[in-house]
Amino acid sequence: MFDRVAPRYDFLNHFLSAGIDRLWRRRLVRTLLRTAAPGEILDVATGTADLAIGLARGRRGVPAPEVVGVDFSGEMLKIGEEKVRRAHLADRVRLIKADALNLPFEDNRFAASAVAFGIRNMADTERALAEMIRVTRPGGAVMILEFSMPTLPVAAPLYRFYFRSVLPKIGRFFSKGSGTSYAYLPASVQAFDTPKQMTARMTRLGLADVSARPLTFGIASLYRGRKPFRDE
Numbered sequence: 001m002f003d004r005v006a007p008r009y010d011f012l013n014h015f016l017s018a019g020i021d022r023l024w025r026r027r028l029v030r031t032l033l034r035t036a037a038p039g040e041i042l043d044v045a046t047g048t049a050d051l052a053i054g055l056a057r058g059r060r061g062v063p064a065p066e067v068v069g070v071d072f073s074g075e076m077l078k079i080g081e082e083k084v085r086r087a088h089l090a091d092r093v094r095l096i097k098a099d100a101l102n103l104p105f106e107d108n109r110f111a112a113s114a115v116a117f118g119i120r121n122m123a124d125t126e127r128a129l130a131e132m133i134r135v136t137r138p139g140g141a142v143m144i145l146e147f148s149m150p151t152l153p154v155a156a157p158l159y160r161f162y163f164r165s166v167l168p169k170i171g172r173f174f175s176k177g178s179g180t181s182y183a184y185l186p187a188s189v190q191a192f193d194t195p196k197q198m199t200a201r202m203t204r205l206g207l208a209d210v211s212a213r214p215l216t217f218g219i220a221s222l223y224r225g226r227k228p229f230r231d232e
């Protein structure tokens with residue numbers, strides 16, 4: 001599916017979210033870089049590399065890290081490679097074609113790991129998270145940015161209407177033949193973990209200090225956990 005939507009992925013992402021997806025990724029970058037120890041950072045399901053590029057740009061006062069992005073869609077990665085090159089970040093961002101359910105890295109390799117709008121698409125959420133935790137160093141952050149359904153009285157029905165009725169139509173119009181991908185989006189968000197379920201899952205998998213922060217009325221959520229040290 002992602003190989004098919006790759007050429008229009010970035011445009012539709014920014015258009016359908018009115019650009020808010022950029023602010024959400026920026027929030028993840030700021031939060032992660034504020035606390036990350038020096039070392040490489042892993043971006044799982046990097047897609048067209050927006051998060052990897054954001055992380056590699058760093059933030060003021062913090063040395064810019066090296067980033068490894070993995071994804072199993074060759075077409076998404078091809079666009080990502082071009083963006084990395086245009087951003088002059090080829091010396092700090094490496095993109096690898098790999099399955100997030102079997103990461104080709106040794107245990108405890110990365111200072112931190114993150115996934116943006118990818119965990120919901122994994123065939124096995126639990127295994128994908130366990131892999132991120134495995135390759136993250138003790139003390140390192142594991143962060144997830146993912147859509148969620150708002151629960152506020154006014155925002156929730158309005159958003160449900162946009163998400164179920166408007167978004168798939170716009171997606172179908174622009175994606176010429178990949179319309180099912182944009183019907184898949186609302187269906188998959190509604191079927192996915194609520195923030196409460198996700199934080200419970202992260203805790204169950206062994207992460208410490210797990211938290212969830214709603215973004216833009218809860219349309220998305222930013223999750224954070226820390227891989228504990230062995231003696232904790």
Ligand SMILES: C[S@@+](CC[C@H](N)C(=O)[O-])C[C@H]1O[C@@H](n2cnc3c(N)ncnc32)[C@H](O)[C@@H]1O
Nearest residue numbers: 002045046047071072073099100116117118121
């Ligand atoms: C919605 S895109 C997110 C891309 C990017 N992280 C972003 O913020 O825009 C989801 C990505 O997850 C990737 N993906 C899904 N399952 C995967 C797996 N098992 N291993 C690697 N990548 C996977 C898809 O190929 C796709 O590029």
